[in-house]
Amino acid sequence: MDVVLRYGSRSDAEALLPVFLDDPGARERLVPVFARHGDISVAERLLEAGVEAGRLRDGVPTGVLHAVGYLGCESAERMLWEHVEGSWHESMDACLGLLHLSCRGLRTEIAEALERYVGASVFPEFLPVLATKTGDPSWWEKLVEWGEGGASADCNSGLILGIALHGDAARAAFTRLLWNPHWEAYGGGTGSDYWAYAGARVMGLGMPELYADLIARLDSETDNKRHCIDTFTALLSHWVDREWIGLRMAPVPDESSDALCSLLFEWSTPHEDDSLTGLASRVLDHDDSLVTKLHHLETTLRNEARHELELRVIRSR
Structure with a gap:
């Protein structure tokens, strides 16, 4: 499903919607696909099937609240607001949905x-x-x-x-x-x-x-300093994953994996490791879990960089 979320289209959202509506509770992972690749008609169908008397029907994933707001369904504004004081997931998804609406009322x-x-x-x-x-x-x-x-x-x-x-x-x-x-x-x-x-x-x-x-x-x-490295490593982990976060106001990072490797993991001279890992090793022990995690992130980025290069070659043919 991650592949569909990342590379899918409106036709995927349309094809998967009946599958979701047949058993919403068992197919929660489809909801981000509807948000990312759907449109207002998809939002309206989610509302019609998933909401009754201003509340989510039993078994309908709370992510629907986020999705209908993300898709710009202004008619859902009041319904979303009524979920803000609900359970943690209800409240989060309602707030993230409202974030994409005018909320003038x-x-x-x-x-x-x-x-x-x-x-x-x-x-x-x-x-x-x-x-x-x-x-x-x-x-x-x-x-x-x-x-x-x-x-x-x-x-x-x-x-x-x-x-x-x-x-x-x-x-x-x-x-x-x-x-x-x-x-x-x-x-x-x-x-x-x-x-x-x-x-x-x-x-x-x-x-x-x-x-x-x-x-x-x-x-x-x-x-x-350890806290700073910890925070940067956490941010970098998400940068590497490039997960879809469901916020229209948050553009996808434009740095390629190759560019990130060059920025973070290359030595400026052959005489001293002044890469991110080298800098971290000066503050932390070499076997510290954060240093180990940085090594893993470097490996992941280099693999991603090779994959990006392969895609560029294929597309250029």
């Missing part, structure tokens, strides 16, 4: 909900991504204070993405939080690393910029 309700939860340690985790829908451009500052104050690191993914969604005004704040241990932007268990990656894409941060920032921090007197 919800501006006041979103602002009131944010004000009600601001400063709390636990809250609907992805509600902060809707801060830009309030019309108040200063919300990013409140999100930063929230994340560095009361919010639990187990509940900060929406804050991370919400800050990034404010664009250039929040660019410096977003970059700082990546390297701030308090935010735990490396956290795979909490999902913070994934949404930090998504936020970097929303911000338009490229790997060269992030790597230059990492080098500067490793050359500084900071006590958080």
Whole structure:
């Protein structure tokens, strides 16, 4: 299914929709295909089959909430909002769906909900991504204070993405939080690393910029060098995977695997390993798990680079 998601088309979405509707609960993995390759008619059919009386039918995956919003189905706006205070998955998918809609009719309700939860340690985790829908451009500052104050690191993914969604005004704040241990932007268990990656894409941060920032921090007197390497490694892992994240405002990274290999894993001279792995080895033990992970990422990238070259040769014939 990953191949269809990455390389499919509208015809794939159309062909798979009846299969999904026959047993939605057993075919949850098809939902991203409908979002990425479908259109408004697909969204309307998902709504018709999957929603009753303003709520998802039993057994329908919550990803449908994200999909119908992603596909621009404005008529779903109120229904999505009614799911924001639901279960964790319901709330996340509803918020991500609403992110792609105008939310003009919800501006006041979103602002009131944010004000009600601001400063709390636990809250609907992805509600902060809707801060830009309030019309108040200063919300990013409140999100930063929230994340560095009361919010639990187990509940900060929406804050991370919400800050990034404010664009250039929040660019410096977003970059700082990546390297701030308090935010735990490396956290795979909490999902913070994934949404930090998504936020970097929303911000338009490229790997060269992030790597230059990492080098500067490793050359500084900071006590958080391991954390910086951990965060960068987590971001790079997602960069290598190139997974589809379901955000129209997050362009796919344009660096090729070959370019990433050259940037991160080539030595500038034959006399000293000043690659990413070499820099990490100066801070960490050579057998540290992070160094091992970087070696694995290098191998994966080099394999991907060879695959990209083969595809270019085939396409040029």
